[in-house]
Amino acid sequence: MVSLGVLARKIFGSSNDRRIKSTRPRVEAINAMENELAGLSDAELAARTEQFRADLANGATLEDLLVPAFATVREAARRVLGLRPFDVQLVGGIVLHNGGIAEMRTGEGKTLVATLPVYLNALAGKGVHVVTVNDYLARRDAEWMGRVYKFLGLTVGVIVHGLSDEERRAAYACDVTYATNNELGFDYLRDNMKYDRPSMVQRGHNYAIVDEVDSILIDEARTPLIISGPLEDRSEMYNTIDAFMLKLDPPDYEVDEKQRTAIFTEEGTEKLENLLREAGHLKGESLYDVENVAIVHHVNNALKAHRLFQKDKDYIVRNNEIVIIDEFTGRMMPGRRYSEGLHQALEAKEHVAIQPENQTLASVTFQNYFRMYKKLAGMTGTALTEAEEFGNIYGLEVTEVPTNLPVKRLDEDxxxxxxxxxxxxxxxxxxxxxxxxxxxxxxxxxxxxxxxxxxxxxxxxxxxxxxxxxxxxxxxxxxxxxxxxxxxxxxxxxxxxxxxxxxxxxxxxxxxxxxxxxxxxxxxxxxxxxxxxxxxxxxxxxxxxxxxxxxxxxxxxxxxxxxxxxxxxxxxxxxxxxxxxxxxxxxxxxxxxxxxxxxxxxxxxxxxxxxxxxxHPWINKALEKAQKKVEARNFDIRKNLLKFDDVANDQRKVVFDQRLSLMDGENLSETVAEMRQDVIDDLVAKHIPENAYAEQWDAAGLKEGVRQSLNLDLPVEEWVKEEGIAEEQVRERISQASDAAADDRAGRFGPEVMTYVERSVMLQTLDHLWREHLVNLDHLRSVVGFRGYAQRDPLQEYKQESFELFQAMLANLRQAVTAQLMRVELVREAAEAPPPQAPEAVGHHIDGTTGEDDFGEGFGDPQLAVLADSRTVAPEERDPNNPASWGKVGRNEACPCGSGKKFKHCHGAFV
Missing domain, CATH: 3.40.50.300 (P-loop containing nucleotide triphosphate hydrolases)
Structure with a gap:
C-alpha cells in the first residue's frame, strides 16, 4: 500500500523539487538578457554597477535587481575568466541569495556560483564575507573570483594570517572580503578586547556565504575559538602522575570506546591511593576527599591520555610537540590544544616539553558567531544528511541543486x-x-x-x-x-x-x-x-x-x-x-x-x-542505520553544548555591548555617578537593617565600608548618635560627600583627562572581571551535570547559577570601578598616554592547507613593531639593541635582546 506522503511526492514533487522549480522563471529571465549584455562594451557592462547602486538609493530592493545583476555577473565571468555559469549554477546562486544552503556535487563550480549572490548583496555597500576553510583557498578565491568583482567596479579584500590591524581594517572595508572562519572569529574576539573604537577592524555582520558549510558549522561547531593567557607552570605534577599510569593493570580501569570514557575501578582507585600516599601527594584518607580535587583532575586526564588517545591516530609527535589530528579531515592542527589539562597529560605521556595551561580570556563558538549575521548562506557537496541540524540551529534550509550533467558514477555495494x-x-x-x-x-x-x-x-x-x-x-x-x-x-x-x-x-x-x-x-x-x-x-x-x-x-x-x-x-x-x-x-x-x-x-x-x-544491499542499509544513530547522538551532543553556550553567549553580548557603549560614550560621568550611588545603596542596605533602630545599626562597619569603597573618612558613628537620624539622611550625606570628592577630582584634572581615566578604568575592570567570570562558568559547567543525580535539570541549574554569578560580577564591577576612581591620582601627561593594552594572549588557528599554526602568536598592541613585523630575519642579522631589526620572532624563541628569556616573557610580553 502506497503511503499518502509517497503519493503526494509523486503528484506534487518533493519540497526540494518545488524549491528548484520556483527558481526557473528567474533563470529564464536571466537567460533572456544574455544577448543584450553580450553586445555591451566592457565599460558599458562595468557601468551597470553604478546604475544598480543608484536604483537601490532610489528605493529598489535587492530582489528587484536579482535578474539583471546575475545576468551582468554571468557576462563578466565569461569575459574575464572564460567561465559561463550554467543554469544550475544560477539556481545555486538564487538559493544562496535567499539565505539557504546549496548542496552541489564536487566539480559543479561552487566557487563561481558564489560570485552571483556576492555581487548582488555587495551592491548595498554593507560588506559581504565569503568564508573558506583555509588561508590558501581564501587567497586563491579572492585573486581568482576577485577579477570579476574588480572588472565590475567592486573592491575586494582578503583576510589571512600575518596582516596588521590597518590591513585588516582596509580588507573589511571592501565590498567583498574573503577570509577563513577562524580569522573572522578571532578578529571578532580581538575587537572586543580593544580599548577604543578606531582600533577595531570589523564593521558589522551583514551577509556571509560559508564554503564547505558542513565542515565549518557542523564538524567544527563542537569546539569554540579561544583566546587564552598562560597560568602558572605545573609540569612536574603531570610527569609525576604520568609515571603512576605505567604501574596500572587492565583490571584497574574500565574503558568505553563508544562513549569515549575511561574510569578507575575500585581496585584501581585503591592502588592509586597507595601510590599517591607513598609519594606524599595524597591529603587525607581518600583520593576523593575535597582537598584532592586537583589530584583527581590530573589522574583522570592521565588515564584518558593513556587509554583513549592513540599516537598517530588522535595525535602525532612532531618537533617535540603533541599535534592533534582532526578526526574529520585527517589534518594536523598544530597550535590547537586540548583543554582542561588533557593536552599536558598527553605531553607527559610522550615525554615532550609540557606547555603551561591557559586561562580563557575570550571565546565564542562558530554556532554563535555565524548566527550574528543578518543573512547567512552556505554551500557544500554534502549537507542533506545534516539538514535537521542546519534547520534547528541556524535556520538554514538545504536545497539539493541538480548536477549540470547526469551523474554516471556507479556506487557498488x-x-x-x-x-x-x-x-x-x-x-x-x-x-x-x-x-x-x-x-x-x-x-x-x-x-x-x-x-x-x-x-x-x-x-x-x-x-x-x-x-x-x-x-x-x-x-x-x-x-x-x-x-x-x-x-x-x-x-x-x-x-x-x-x-x-x-x-x-x-x-x-x-x-x-x-x-x-x-x-x-x-x-x-x-x-x-x-x-x-x-x-x-x-x-x-x-x-x-x-x-x-x-x-x-x-x-x-x-x-x-x-x-x-x-x-x-x-x-x-x-x-x-x-x-x-x-x-x-x-x-x-x-x-x-x-x-x-x-x-x-x-x-x-x-x-x-x-x-x-x-x-548485499541489506548490509549497506544496516550500516547506514548505525551511522544515523551516531550522527543523531553527535547532533544531540552539539545541541546540548549549544544550549549551555547560549547562556554564556547572552552574557557575552551584554558585556561586549557594554564595552562598545563605554568606548562610544563622550561623557561617562553619569554612568560613574550611577555606579557610585549603587555602591552607596548596597553599603547602607548591608549595615543598616530595614526598620531597625539606630542602636542596631552597624556604624563601625559602614564607616569602614565607606573608607574602602569611597576613600572617604566620614564621621558615621557621630551621625548615628544624632537625635532622630534616619537611614535616608545617612545615605544622602554619604552621597553628597562622595559627589563632592568626585567633582573636586574632575575639576583638578579637567573633563578630557577624567573621561579618559573613567573609560580606561571601566574597560580594564570589566575585562578583568569578565575573564574571572569565564573561569567560574567553566568550573560550574564541569560540575553541574552531577545535579542530574538529584533529579534536577543541569541546564536549568546552570542558567540559574550563571545568572547569579553574572549579577555578582556586575556588583563587583560597580564596587571595583568606584573604589579605583575615588583613589586615582594622575599627572597631566596621562591624557596623551597610549590606550591600555590587552593582556598577553594566544589564539589558535590551523591552516588546513599547510597544517601550520597561524595563531600561535600574541595579540596586543599592533603598533609594537617587533610584533607586527612579519619579515623573517636570520638570527645573526638581528641587532640586540634595535627591535626594529628583529623581524618576526617566534613566541617561544629566545628573545633577540640577549636576556636569555623566551621572547614571550621578555620583549614579546604585554604590559
Missing part, C-alpha cells in the same frame, strides 16, 4: 570481510587490477596510521608508484590532488573534505603548466610547450575515460555518512564516468563498536570462508 587482513588482501588485489587497466584510483582511509599501513602493504606487494596525501605531507597537497586523475595513478588520502582542488581526469592542465613552465618567459616557446601539455592531458583523459574514470576505493566506513559521501563525490564530476566501493571488516572501528558480534556469529553459521566477502 560494500564488501564485508571477517578480518582486517582479508579486507586488505582484497583491497590490494582490486588496486592492482584497476591500475593494470589504467584506471586512476583514490583510496580513502580514516587515519594517518591506516594510510601509512596501506602504503607499506602496497610496497611489499611490489606496487611502488603511489602518492600518500595525509597530514604529514600537506606541503604537496594541491599538486597531489591535481594530478590524481592520471591513468593508473594511485592516491591514498586520509580525507577529502574541503580540499578545494578538483580531481580532473588526465590531470590538471593549469597546475602542470605552472609547475613545469613556471620560470619560462612568455613567448612562442612557452606557447608551444603549453599547447603540448594540454594535448598530452587530453590524451591522458581519454585513456582514463576508457578505463572507467576515477575509482574511489574506501577502506572503511566513517561514523558520518557525510564524510563517506564527500569521498564518493570526488568521482563522476561533470558527467564523467566513475565508480566507488567500500571495503569493510568486522574488526573496523564502526563495526566493532556498534555490535558486530552477532554478525560475526551469523557469518560463521552461514559458512563464510576465509577471503570470502558478503555483499
Amino acid at each position: 560494500d564488501e564485508v570481510y571477517r578480518t582486517v587482513e582479508e579486507k586488505y588482501k582484497a583491497i590490494v588485489r582490486d588496486i592492482r587490477e584497476a591500475r593494470e587497466k589504467g584506471q586512476p584510483i583514490l583510496v580513502g582511509t580514516t587515519s594517518i596510521e591506516k594510510s601509512e599501513q596501506l602504503a607499506e602493504r602496497l610496497r611489499k606487494e611490489g606496487i611502488q608508484e603511489f602518492q600518500v596525501l595525509n597530514a604529514r605531507y600537506h606541503e604537496q597537497e594541491a599538486i597531489i590532488v591535481a594530478q590524481a586523475g592520471k591513468p593508473g595513478a594511485i592516491t591514498i588520502a586520509t580525507n577529502m573534505a574541503g580540499r578545494g582542488t578538483d580531481i580532473q581526469l588526465g590531470g590538471n592542465a593549469d597546475m602542470r603548466i605552472a609547475q613545469e613552465l613556471g620560470e619560462l618567459a612568455e613567448g612562442a616557446d612557452r606557447d608551444a610547450k603549453e599547447k603540448a601539455i594540454r594535448e598530452d592531458i587530453r590524451q591522458l583523459k581519454d585513456k582514463a575515460l576508457a578505463a572507467g574514470g576515477l575509482y574511489v576505493l574506501a577502506t572503511e566506513r566513517h561514523e558520518s555518512r557525510r564524510i563517506d559521501n564527500q569521498l564518493r563525490g570526488r568521482s563522476g564530476r561533470q558527467g564523467d564516468p566513475g565508480r566507488s566501493k567500500f571495503y569493510l571488516s568486522l574488526q573496523d572501528d564502526l563495526m566493532r563498536i556498534f555490535g558486530s558480534d552477532r554478525m560475526d556469529g551469523m557469518l560463521q553459521k552461514l559458512g563464510l570462508k576465509e577471503d570470502e566477502a558478503i555483499i
